[in-house]
Amino acid sequence: MMTPTPHDLSSPLPPLPGHTSRGRLERVLRAGEFAVTAELNPPDSADPNEVFDRGAVFDGWVDGINATDGSGANCHMSSVGICALLTRVGYSPIMQISCRDHNRIAIQGNVLGAAAMGVNNILCLTGDGVQAGDQPGAKPVFDLDCMSLLRTIRLMRDEGRFLSGRKITSPPQVFLGAAINPFAPPYDFRPLRLAKKIEAGAQFVQSQYCFDIPMLERYMDQVRDMGLDEQCYILVGVGPLASARAAKWIRSNVPGIHIPDSIIDRLEGAENQKLEGKKICIEMLQHVREMKGVSGAHVMAYRQEELVAEIVHESGILKGRRPWTRENNPDYEAVAEAIETVKDQSEHPIDPEEAVAAAFEEH
Numbered sequence: 151m152m153t154p155t156p157h158d159l160s161s162p163l164p165p166l167p168g169h170t171s172r173g174r175l176e177r178v179l180r181a182g183e184f185a186v187t188a189e190l191n192p193p194d195s196a197d198p199n200e201v202f203d204r205g206a207v208f209d210g211w212v213d214g215i216n217a218t219d220g221s222g223a224n225c226h227m228s229s230v231g232i233c234a235l236l237t238r239v240g241y242s243p244i245m246q247i248s249c250r251d252h253n254r255i256a257i258q259g260n261v262l263g264a265a266a267m268g269v270n271n272i273l274c275l276t277g278d279g280v281q282a283g284d285q286p287g288a289k290p291v292f293d294l295d296c297m298s299l300l301r302t303i304r305l306m307r308d309e310g311r312f313l314s315g316r317k318i319t320s321p322p323q324v325f326l327g328a329a330i331n332p333f334a335p336p337y338d339f340r341p342l343r344l345a346k347k348i349e350a351g352a353q354f355v356q357s358q359y360c361f362d363i364p365m366l367e368r369y370m371d372q373v374r375d376m377g378l379d380e381q382c383y384i385l386v387g388v389g390p391l392a393s394a395r396a397a398k399w400i401r402s403n404v405p406g407i408h409i410p411d412s413i414i415d416r417l418e419g420a421e422n423q424k425l426e427g428k429k430i431c432i433e434m435l436q437h438v439r440e441m442k443g444v445s446g447a448h449v450m451a452y453r454q455e456e457l458v459a460e461i462v463h464e465s466g467i468l469k470g471r472r473p474w475t476r477e478n479n480p481d482y483e484a485v486a487e488a489i490e491t492v493k494d495q496s497e498h499p500i501d502p503e504e505a506v507a508a509a510f511e512e513h
Contacts, residue, residue, distance in 0.1 A: 170307060170353070171325040173270025174242045174474055175214040178446075179354065179383045184439060184467055185446030187214040187244060187356065187385060188458050190236075192226035201227070201235045204455060208241075210475035211459045212449070214271055216356075219246040223283025230260055237268040240476045244327065245269050250277030253293040254302065258312055261303055265322030273327040273356065274299040282405075296328055297350045304351035326351050330384075331358040332369035333408035341372040344382070354383040356448040361391075361409045361430075363437045370443050379443030386438045389450040390457055391427035394418040428457060435465040 163172045169180065178185045188208050193200035208215055215236060219229035229245050236243040245264050247257060261272065276296045280288045294302060303326060305311055310321040328347045332340050344355065360366050366386065373379050391397045391409075394417035401409045413430060420426035431449075438444055447467065451457050462468065 171270040171323050175271050176325040178213045185213045187448045188212045189216040189450045192218055194226055198235050201232055205236055205241050207455050211462045213473050214242050214244045216244045219248040220251055223278045223280050233264055233269045234267050243269055244271040244273050246273045246275055248275045248277030249292055249294045249299055250290050253291050261322050271325045275329055300351035325353055327354040328352040330355045331406050333365055334406045341376055344378055348382045352382055356385045357387045359387045359389050359407050361413050374443050383445040385446040385448045386444055387448045387450055388431050388434045390431040390454055393423040431461055432465045435467050439467040
């Protein structure tokens, strides 16, 4: 059996009482800190460096990185693949699962595989219809929906069983999430929908983009009246708009995104519309930060990921807290040195277990 390194970047953190995962995001939220997550734009590529480069811009600014699963019903690098790469270098991914593309057998297998790689957070989604993407002839699956997906993974985690009833020898330790949209009609139904997702197993939720603070406040009033903010961590989605033209296109072509006329008018009146879009996002974040019942923010800067650090910093929402940042791991360096020593001293094949053991005998 290979000797584990004490501070292995890819290993989960030590378990804590009352936690269902061994990840950072759950720890931050349970500690009462305002959490920040972001979304990685998945590459249309098999080059792992494209994932590493895109993840690096979030270093030290977010508590979790969403790995999207065929967002918009378009094909990109898979969520499982992105998570495998992110965990390899020590990031904390939130793996999205879309029911559109996977049946229950594939989903349960992916959950186990992801947990084995160190994925501690899973976001359960029904998924956009295939007609929304660039391959409308694809066959949709929808074997499960977000509610049954939440219940399925909760069964695997809490009871150690597959849907078939077969036993899981080592259940996945994961923090379960779902998506919400307070900004789409019917508005009065949205808190009830959240309640159903919590009942199904959601421990945290991430919302669609917020560009309308009064609308969010009305939603949160209902959520607080129902006590849902005490049963689930709510992260509100925000993001910068590049221009008034982009805002108009999004409002007309992307279902579920509400952008008031006042926002578009403000962009149109700005000398630098991209900068104004960033300012609007910062203001939204600052409002959200002070709203009772909101536990964090989900920053979605599509094709503007480099702005996330600036937005989080300039908004002041972290109030001095510094999210985890990836650093060089001295344990890995010790192993590398030990392997080189063994190479120099022997012509025989290197046993990784012996190399690791030698590293920690020396350190």
